[in-house]
Amino acid sequence: MRDVLLTFLMALGGSLTVAVAGLLVLRGPLRGRSVTAHIVVLLLVTVVSVLAGIVGASLEMFISDHDLHVLLIVVGTAATVSLAAGLWAGRRLARASMWATEAREREREAEARRRELVAWVSHDLRTPLAGLRAMTEALEDGVVADPATVADYHHRISAETERMAALVDDLFELSRINAGALRLTLSDVPLGDVVSDAIASATPLAEAAGISLVAGSDGWPTVRGSVPELSRVVNNLVRNAIRYTPPDGTIVITGGQDATGGWLAVSDTCGGIPEADLPRVFDVAFRGTPARTPARDAGGGLGLAIVRGLVEAHHGEVAVDNVNSGCRFVVHLPAVA
Template sequence: MKLRLGLRSYLLLLNGVSIAVILVSVSVTYRYMLLSWNEYVLITCITVGAGFVSLLVHALLTRPLARWIRVLAGETQRVASGDFNTDVPRIGPLEFQRLAAQFNQMSGTLRELFDRLHASEEARSELIANVSHDLRTPMASIQSFVEALQDDVIQDRETFDRYLQTIRLETRRLNGLIDDLFELSRLDAGALELRQQPAAVDSLIVEVLQSYYLHLSEKQIEVDVRLPEDLGPVWIDAFEIKRALGNLLQNAIRFSPASGAIVIEARECADAYVELSVTDQGPGIAEPYQDRVFERFYRTDPSRGREGGGGAGLGLAIVKSIVQRHGGEVGVQSREGKGSRFWLTVPQTRMF
């Protein structure tokens, strides 16, 4: 039969056994010291009393330790059940206080990990739902138009051409979404090698503006470029940063009113970085949503997604991934009804 004892009982048992061994040894020693019987009994009683007092003191001193062990056991049970909001009091001996501090640190780390895991799971579920929506909607539109054309429902040439144009646009939208998803997966996997070289900021902005010249002309948007005269080159992968700037400019064009204005600005920052920003005159972003606009598939107004040309919500996520690979940062400053200013930073010197 296996004997199960608690820590306090185990310590008391050990103390009792040691005292018993001492008493027997002392008693035998006293017996051979040529003491009278009365002296022998008196000294033995004193020794036994001292041993009893020692056992009592030991029992009193181990009570706080046993209580602390019960507290720790209760907290570990809460952690085992999934509750990480625990805080063990730092009481008792120094070693126990250190153990409590380490336990609280472990509990806090686990809480952060599970919070991130929970947020990641929610983001994954939202990602799947948004991908499904953004794929299903154009596919349904294409299917309905193709069926209408196959069934000879459309007789006049003008409507027929308009249906074909819609199918072409939806197909292009699908291709863009798939390309963005593929781009993000490659960025996350680190499959894209950065080819960083010195690049002039003014040439970079000019090339981006040339790519979006037709979009700017269609909405008659003026662009104001502001560059310091003494701004030096930046150390970047020009193709990647042009992609990031292009995404910011595309968003600015999409949400700017017709005949509006967009400001593209560059300025030197501390720690050998350059900040590039794109400011529009759009509807702005409410403060509660500004921390999430760089998340994948996130839209401040889901109802304004495809219908308003809001895209799939991957452009800003790609911008963030590209800039982080360069060691920079991204951000947004916005007020509702006052437009938005998106910015990113890139290094002026070789960072890696």
């Protein structure tokens, strides 16, 4: 009975000593380190506690040399397997924790973007609605009676209605992209035809603003894509350039093909985008800072976000950089196989 009690006390003392040492290590040098390091330390505490008990028992001659060797082999093998399993489990837990953290961060960013979008849209709808209500009431109450003013009111009501319809259309398109409900009908699309249609559509707007619109490419590529969505991409880029380019400015649309596929570039003379704004240009509801040339029509701040969503739906990429006295938007799209 005395031998059993002595063995128990030696094992308890060794285990407590090792456990305290492990706790000090975890609270000291390893404080704030990875989950893998903590798991390895805990496994080492267990293994070293067992080894301390075995060594203590052997020193008191409670086990033979043969039994000591057998125990050391068994404990060593178990320790190796345990540490390997601990490293594997720790790394998996660390990756899972990292993914969970990134997912929470993405959710917070998405929620922030949603709140920002709601704020922008609420403002963009509230302002024209107030004007429409005032003009409608003026017409109904007969406050405005002369034909010229009535015609002007009708024209302004029509313009504001079209602007609101365009904003709602942008919101619908963006919701389809974000919800994964966008369905592309892919075909071989000559990019030059899409650009020609976009230029024809935007030329009256550019001429009214005193801006030159030029297609400066001789070798337009053929890409794999959906015509309506690619047309919207080009139209949004061209109209965005018109919106921010001052009178007497120039917008040049070029295209070509490289090792990665077909590409399209829209360059303007808007004065450039502040470096701090470049990473946010394609964010929802982002309209830039006062440092950029004031726009004639700020729009809903959704056009470039839609461009990015549609390009990524085509497995392509879109980027923007400052060049010379303006900026250059470049779209890369998969070429025809």
